[in-house]
Amino acid sequence: MTILNSMLKGFLGGIHLSENKFTENLAIEVMPAPKLVYIPLAQHAGKPAKPIVQKDDFVKIGTKIGESEGFISAPVHASISGKVLDIKQHPHPVLASAECCIIESDETEDWAAGMKEKHDYENLPKEELLSIIRDAGIVGLGGAAFPTHVKLSPPPDKPIEYLLINGCECEPRLTADHRLMLEYPIGIIEGAKLFQQILNTKHLIFCIEDNKKEAAKIFISENEEVRVLKTKYPQGAEKQLIKTVLNRTVPRGGLPMDVGCVVQNVGTCYAAFQAVKFRKPLIDRVVTVTGDGVKESKNLLIRIGTSVIDVVNFCGGFVDQPKRIIFGGPMMGISQYAEDVPIIKGTSGILVSKEVSSYEEGPCVRCGCCVDACPMGLMPTEIYKLVKNKKFLKSKDYGVLDCIECGCCAYGCPSKIPLVHYLKYGKNEVWRLSKK
Amino acid sequence: MKDLLIVSASPHISGKLDISLAMKAVILALLPAFIFSVYIFGWRALLVTVITIVSCMISEAIMQRMLGKKITLDDGSAVLTGILLAFNLPPGVPLWLPIVGSVFAIVFAKQLFGGLGYNFINPALAGRAFLMTSWPSFMTKEWLIPTGSTLSGIDSITSATPLTLLKNPANFGPPEVIIQRLNEMATIKNLFIGKVGGCLGETSALLLLIGGLFLIIVGIVDYRIVTGYLVSFGILAFVLPTKANLPFHLFSGGLFLGAFFMATDWVTSPVTKKGRWIFGIGCGVLTAVIRIWGGYPEGVSYSILLMNVFTPLIDRFTKERIFGEKKKGVKL
Ligand code: SF4
Numbered sequence: 001m002t003i004l005n006s007m008l009k010g011f012l013g014g015i016h017l018s019e020n021k022f023t024e025n026l027a028i029e030v031m032p033a034p035k036l037v038y039i040p041l042a043q044h045a046g047k048p049a050k051p052i053v054q055k056d057d058f059v060k061i062g063t064k065i066g067e068s069e070g071f072i073s074a075p076v077h078a079s080i081s082g083k084v085l086d087i088k089q090h091p092h093p094v095l096a097s098a099e100c101c102i103i104e105s106d107e108t109e110d111w112a113a114g115m116k117e118k119h120d121y122e123n124l125p126k127e128e129l130l131s132i133i134r135d136a137g138i139v140g141l142g143g144a145a146f147p148t149h150v151k152l153s154p155p156p157d158k159p160i161e162y163l164l165i166n167g168c169e170c171e172p173r174l175t176a177d178h179r180l181m182l183e184y185p186i187g188i189i190e191g192a193k194l195f196q197q198i199l200n201t202k203h204l205i206f207c208i209e210d211n212k213k214e215a216a217k218i219f220i221s222e223n224e225e226v227r228v229l230k231t232k233y234p235q236g237a238e239k240q241l242i243k244t245v246l247n248r249t250v251p252r253g254g255l256p257m258d259v260g261c262v263v264q265n266v267g268t269c270y271a272a273f274q275a276v277k278f279r280k281p282l283i284d285r286v287v288t289v290t291g292d293g294v295k296e297s298k299n300l301l302i303r304i305g306t307s308v309i310d311v312v313n314f315c316g317g318f319v320d321q322p323k324r325i326i327f328g329g330p331m332m333g334i335s336q337y338a339e340d341v342p343i344i345k346g347t348s349g350i351l352v353s354k355e356v357s358s359y360e361e362g363p364c365v366r367c368g369c370c371v372d373a374c375p376m377g378l379m380p381t382e383i384y385k386l387v388k389n390k391k392f393l394k395s396k397d398y399g400v401l402d403c404i405e406c407g408c409c410a411y412g413c414p415s416k417i418p419l420v421h422y423l424k425y426g427k428n429e430v431w432r433l434s435k436k
Numbered sequence: 437m438k439d440l441l442i443v444s445a446s447p448h449i450s451g452k453l454d455i456s457l458a459m460k461a462v463i464l465a466l467l468p469a470f471i472f473s474v475y476i477f478g479w480r481a482l483l484v485t486v487i488t489i490v491s492c493m494i495s496e497a498i499m500q501r502m503l504g505k506k507i508t509l510d511d512g513s514a515v516l517t518g519i520l521l522a523f524n525l526p527p528g529v530p531l532w533l534p535i536v537g538s539v540f541a542i543v544f545a546k547q548l549f550g551g552l553g554y555n556f557i558n559p560a561l562a563g564r565a566f567l568m569t570s571w572p573s574f575m576t577k578e579w580l581i582p583t584g585s586t587l588s589g590i591d592s593i594t595s596a597t598p599l600t601l602l603k604n605p606a607n608f609g610p611p612e613v614i615i616q617r618l619n620e621m622a623t624i625k626n627l628f629i630g631k632v633g634g635c636l637g638e639t640s641a642l643l644l645l646i647g648g649l650f651l652i653i654v655g656i657v658d659y660r661i662v663t664g665y666l667v668s669f670g671i672l673a674f675v676l677p678t679k680a681n682l683p684f685h686l687f688s689g690g691l692f693l694g695a696f697f698m699a700t701d702w703v704t705s706p707v708t709k710k711g712r713w714i715f716g717i718g719c720g721v722l723t724a725v726i727r728i729w730g731g732y733p734e735g736v737s738y739s740i741l742l743m744n745v746f747t748p749l750i751d752r753f754t755k756e757r758i759f760g761e762k763k764k765g766v767k768l
Pocket residue numbers: 373374375376377378380402403404405406407408409410419420423
């Protein structure tokens with residue numbers, strides 16, 4: 001299989017899922033600005049932004065309300081115009097609770113100065129482009145929310161040959177990137193070209209799974225280099241994508257730039273294009289709202305900071321009492337405990353379920369399904385046992401830190417062992433121990 | 437009060453396969469061979485199987501109750517152990533023997549090690565090995581003559597299975613004649629279809645093959661173990677000095693039952709991909725060596741048991757290569 005796989009340039013492991021992309025034919029709708037937004041200062045990987053507004057200040061759409069702290073950080077901006085009610089702890093989709101800037105709308109929808117106008121960007125030097133992107137608070141919109149300017153600033157000894165634009169959207173159910181590719185291909189291409197200019201790469205490749213052929217066709221007709229990939233989860237994970245498209249293997253513990261690549265999500269390209277062309281900071285994003293617990297499924301353009309309850313109400317409300325709300329896709333998403341948790345930059349989907357099946361964790365029957373499925377070549381069965389027995393350091397030898405939390409292992413486990421839960425826990429413990 | 441939202445770990449969806457479904461699939465895959473067994477050996481085969489199933493289930497329930505554990509008969513693993521044990525018994529054994537074997541399999545080989553998932557040897561094979569060492573005469577003599585055929589598949593010889601014939605041809609007539617008859621097309625055909633004597637469920641290579649392929653296709657049985665086993669055994673049976681031809685070796689005895697259904701037992705085989713190749717090849721080599729040079733006519737069950745013992749070791753030394761890990765000595 002190894003030989004066959006490398007001939008096909010695929011990655012090892014991974015699984016085939018029912019895609020259930022029910023919303024793929026629904027055009028993106030704009031959700032009107034809500035009355036209240038809760039904008040967390042931490043929406044990205046790295047240091048949270050530092051608040052630069054105060055209670056009772058007035059802000060406009062696009063006003064910077066949090067300044068980035070250090071290089072690996074990103075600023076945040078007001079997504080509506082109105083008054084800052086407070087800056088305080090509020091439920092957060094990833095961090096459980098975090099400092100949020102709460103803004104009440106004045107319903108004027110005024111933009112901050114200089115925004116929404118067209119700017120010439122053809123002849124801007126790349127430093128300038130980078131700083132615009134950084135100032136606009138652009139982060140990776142695929143989910144991990146890594147600040148984009150950092151990814152666009154590889155050290156000089158790491159030349160980048162390939163820029164891969166990730167349009168895989170391999171999570172089941174999510175269609176936000178798919179819709180964006182169908183409706184705003186030109187913006188995506190422009191954004192990708194900006195990245196290409198900044199990175200000075202020769203090759204620019206759009207990577208799209210074969211369940212989105214229509215989207216692929218559009219990019220092909222624009223004379224872009226497109227790679228149509230087999231639909232296989234997790235095709236959109238950076239290292240797996242690079243392996244499939246270029247047959248290059250990012251070394252263990254390394255980054256894509258170690259093999260001369262940078263991967264950017266299609267949504268990120270579009271956001272960067274808007275930032276450069278209109279000086280529009282990242283204040284909204286496309287989110288797929290779906291699930292049996294919400295009346296109408298939609299692909300929505302939502303302001304950052306909108307609470308999930310407002311979103312659901314815009315979609316006709318809940319069907320019954322909701323049992324579970326997930327931010328992200330069904331494989332890697334995070335389940336939420338509060339209905340007023342806000343949409344943040346990294347939120348790609350909202351899944352509402354009225355029915356949740358629960359499983360009892362059985363004994364490991366050593367079937368090896370998890371080992372076969374793991375795209376990172378790990379042995380989840382061994383690692384979870386080590387973590388369960390609190391042998392954290394040994395679990396590090398077994399590669400717990402290499403886990404990308406894709407969920408392939410737990411998905412197929414016949415004993416329904418929450419392997420990802422154990423692996424995440426193990427990772428945290430290893431980090432904690434190594435900090436000591 | 438409003439119900440709280442459920443917070444659960446990702447992934448939030450899960451595959452359809454669970455333990456009881458997997459066990460049911462294996463049982464389904466064994467069904468054709470079982471029906472055929474009842475056809476050729478008569479009601480006795482049914483009786484023996486029912487006895488092993490029931491005694492396995494009762495032993496499991498009693499042990500789990502005594503150990504203060506949840507009773508998990510619904511996972512189907514005890515039923516499967518019962519069926520596999522029955523498949524490995526001569527159909528004519530005295531009826532207390534399957535009971536003793538079942539109790540040993542469940543109590544000593546499975547539950548005392550911690551139950552499903554913790555046993556390091558295959559319970560059904562352990563039960564068979566226990567009976568084999570304790571009551572060898574019952575385990576090697578109580579063959580039944582299949583309907584419309586003979587034990588050996590050779591018309592004139594009714595008292596030995598094909599493999600005992602091969603081991604000691606001189607006991608049954610002029611050796612050259614017997615060996616020649618064993619290698620005839622007609623005998624091979626009988627072997628493949630299963631119209632020969634042997635353990636209750638092992639005779640029909642054809643039906644076991646169908647069931648086994650089904651399990652490989654649905655992803656319950658690992659193709660690496662099966663391929664490693666059959667290919668390595670086949671090569672050795674071909675090159676080593678033996679009087680029988682390759683098809684005879686492949687289709688006789690419990691090879692297909694062992695390769696598809698016993699060696700591939702999840703719990704007692706390695707979890708790594710490389711480990712499974714090694715495990716399968718190890719089984720094949722041992723089986724060939726026992727059959728050709730050993731004292732027993734058949735070597736399938738002892739080979740698998742021995743490899744079961746090595747499984748933890750194999751797993752330890754065949755860790756998967758982590759994505760992006762450097763190969764030793766190779767520059768990446
Ligand atoms: S979650 Fe981690 S261990 Fe499980 S399959 Fe994905 S990478 Fe492998």
